[in-house]
C-alpha cells in the first residue's frame with residue numbers, strides 16, 4: 840500500500856531535470872565533494888548522495904564516464920559500481936544501521952529515472968515500517984538530517 844506523500848522538492852526536480860544545464864553526475868564528478876555530495880570516488884565509478892532521497896542515506900553509484908546506455912557499461916565499470924555499492928552499504932550500516940536495502944536501476948523516464956543519460960545504481964536503505972519495495976520509487980520520506988552532514992559521515996567511515 841502506497842502512501843502518497845507531498846514532496847514538492849522532488850516534483851520540482853523531476854520537472855526540471857530535462858531543463859537543467861549539464862548532467863548532475865558529471866557536475867558532481869568535476870566539482871568539489873561537498874557541492875556534489877560525493878561520498879566516495881573510485882577509479883571508474885563514484886558515489887554521491889541523492890539530493891532528493893527516498894530515505895536517509897539514499898546513495899547513487901555512477902560510472903565516471905557519461906554513459907546513458909546500461910548495455911554500454913564496460914566490464915570494469917560494472918564491477919566497480921557494484922563494489923562501491925557494497926562499500927556504501929558497509930558505510931551506511933555503520934552510520935544508520937538500516938535493516939535492509941533496495942538496489943536498483945531506473946532506466947528511462949517511464950521507469951522513474953530523473954536523469955536518463957548518465958546511468959546510475961540506486962542504493963536505498965530500508966527500515967521496518969517504511970513502504971514496500973516498488974512504491975519506494977514513487978515515494979519520498981522527509982529527512983531530518985542535513986545531506987552534507989550525512990555525506991561527511993559516510994565519507995569519513997567509508998570502508999577501503
Ligand SMILES: [Zn+2]
Nearest residue numbers: 862865905957
Ligand atoms: Zn554525465
